[in-house]
Amino acid sequence: MDSQELCWIKISELSEKIKSRKVSVKEIVECHIKQIEKYNPQVNAVVTTDFDRALATANKLDATPQNHELPLLFGIPVLHKDLVPTKDLRTTYGSPLYKDNIPEIDGLIVQRLKEAGAVTLGKTNTPEFGAGSQTFNQVFGATLNPYDLTKTCGGSSGGSAVALACGMTPIADGGDLGGSLRNPANFCNVIGFRTSVGRVPTWPSDQPWSSLSVQGPMARNIEDLALMLTVISGPDLRAPVSLSDKIDFSKSLTERSFKNIKISWSVDFDGLPVDGRTKTVIESHKAVFEELGFEIDEICPDFSLAREVFETKRAYGMATSHFEKLTTHRDQLKDTVIWNTEEGLRLSALDLGRAEVKQAELFETIRSFMETYEFMIFPVSQVPPFPVTEEYVKEINGHKMGNYIDWMKSCYYITATGHPAISVPCGFTEDGLPVGIQIVGRYRQEASVLQLAKAFEDRTEYWKIRPNLVQV
Numbered sequence: 001m002d003s004q005e006l007c008w009i010k011i012s013e014l015s016e017k018i019k020s021r022k023v024s025v026k027e028i029v030e031c032h033i034k035q036i037e038k039y040n041p042q043v044n045a046v047v048t049t050d051f052d053r054a055l056a057t058a059n060k061l062d063a064t065p066q067n068h069e070l071p072l073l074f075g076i077p078v079l080h081k082d083l084v085p086t087k088d089l090r091t092t093y094g095s096p097l098y099k100d101n102i103p104e105i106d107g108l109i110v111q112r113l114k115e116a117g118a119v120t121l122g123k124t125n126t127p128e129f130g131a132g133s134q135t136f137n138q139v140f141g142a143t144l145n146p147y148d149l150t151k152t153c154g155g156s157s158g159g160s161a162v163a164l165a166c167g168m169t170p171i172a173d174g175g176d177l178g179g180s181l182r183n184p185a186n187f188c189n190v191i192g193f194r195t196s197v198g199r200v201p202t203w204p205s206d207q208p209w210s211s212l213s214v215q216g217p218m219a220r221n222i223e224d225l226a227l228m229l230t231v232i233s234g235p236d237l238r239a240p241v242s243l244s245d246k247i248d249f250s251k252s253l254t255e256r257s258f259k260n261i262k263i264s265w266s267v268d269f270d271g272l273p274v275d276g277r278t279k280t281v282i283e284s285h286k287a288v289f290e291e292l293g294f295e296i297d298e299i300c301p302d303f304s305l306a307r308e309v310f311e312t313k314r315a316y317g318m319a320t321s322h323f324e325k326l327t328t329h330r331d332q333l334k335d336t337v338i339w340n341t342e343e344g345l346r347l348s349a350l351d352l353g354r355a356e357v358k359q360a361e362l363f364e365t366i367r368s369f370m371e372t373y374e375f376m377i378f379p380v381s382q383v384p385p386f387p388v389t390e391e392y393v394k395e396i397n398g399h400k401m402g403n404y405i406d407w408m409k410s411c412y413y414i415t416a417t418g419h420p421a422i423s424v425p426c427g428f429t430e431d432g433l434p435v436g437i438q439i440v441g442r443y444r445q446e447a448s449v450l451q452l453a454k455a456f457e458d459r460t461e462y463w464k465i466r467p468n469l470v471q472v
Contacts, residue, residue, distance in 0.1 A: 124159030179411025186436030201239030319344025
């Protein structure tokens with residue numbers, strides 16, 4: 001095997017090679033470092049590296065006695081989104097205000113990955129404070145889509161998605177408020193999983209009771225993603241909404257029958273503008289679900305409350321996090337952060353109360369709908385990757401977007417419901433741009449979502465199609 005092929009094989013294979021001493025952890029780490037050094041100058045996915053410490057960690061792990069039981073991610077490289085604090089490693093949040101910020105602690109998701117034996121290689125690019133589904137900022141610039149360097153990779157976990165697509169790491173972490181795990185995965189032919197709130201606890205957090213924001217796993221294939229989710233999920237008393245159960249998601253990937261299971265199918269959420277190229281790719285895969293045995297109904301539940309719920313609670317969160325910066329450093333904030341923060345400052349107590357009530361009503365609408373339908377199938381994004389020179393999508397099919405998050409409804413509608421949703425590679429447009437399919441499951445039923453995602457992946461195998469940029 002070519003040494004650089006180590007960058008593309010599944011974690012289970014890497015782990016077997018490490019355990020049998022066929023390959024050292026150092027060799028695996030060096031291989032991924034070479035991949036970053038070779039391709040990152042073209043795509044700008046990794047913005048801070050930690051190679052010296054990674055190699056030192058690899059040497060330490062290689063000294064582990066052979067008969068020791070190894071943790072799940074022993075020797076596996078990982079990259080962290082630049083919104084997650086990493087001890088003694090620069091964390092900028094994509095903002096010039098924090099361009100030299102060196103945290104004194106690791107975020108919980110980083111702690112758990114390290115405890116499982118993963119080796120940190122560095123940090124991945126993100127929009128300023130994670131605002132928006134286009135990865136660019138004043139500190140590091142834009143991250144480019146490896147399938148077309150003139151296009152965006154999406155966001156806000158765009159750097160993580162691109163790093164995965166380019167073989168720079170087998171797993172990466174990200175976050176999702178309005179689609180930030182799902183959208184870049186969809187744009188870059190990888191996988192991003194937004195779980196139910198609390199499945200992956202977040203710490204530290206200035207809004208630990210949030211019903212919108214989650215952290216979660218990204219990977220190239222479902223097996224690797226399930227393994228990572230097993231490691232980063234589970235309760236933590238520092239995260240008050242964390243779920244109490246601990247699940248081995250890898251064991252949940254056993255084949256199951258989907259015969260006569262009902263799913264709902266909609267390519268436009270019953271009226272959202274969706275680019276025809278995206279619709280074509282999604283529709284062409286309906287037969288895959290039929291072959292799996294599903295009963296498919298072209299029906300969509302009522303999402304009419306989702307916009308007010310999401311936009312109100314998002315604006316409230318932005319104001320909570322950034323209102324002081326408006327006074328002290330307004331000139332160093334991007335326009336959309338300023339706008340969204342000011343929208344939050346305009347909210348009244350009644351606005352917030354109404355959003356809470358409507359989110360409860362929306363949740364019950366979707367929960368009851370899914371008593372009949374175990375899964376809902378949608379596009380992830382309403383458009384394929386768009387030019388990286390455009391800050392956000394301003395028009396779809398002649399419909400003008402009202403603000404920088406308007407084009408993200410196909411993701412944030414699901415966020416507002418609280419239900420788990422995964423983006424799985426679903427093919428390419430005629431001009432070679434990746435498209436993902438969004439599988440939404442019942443509340444807190446992440447294992448069943450992974451089962452269907454794995455079944456779809458096994459029958460399509462789009463995850464194996466690498467960007468031309470990195471073809472061997």
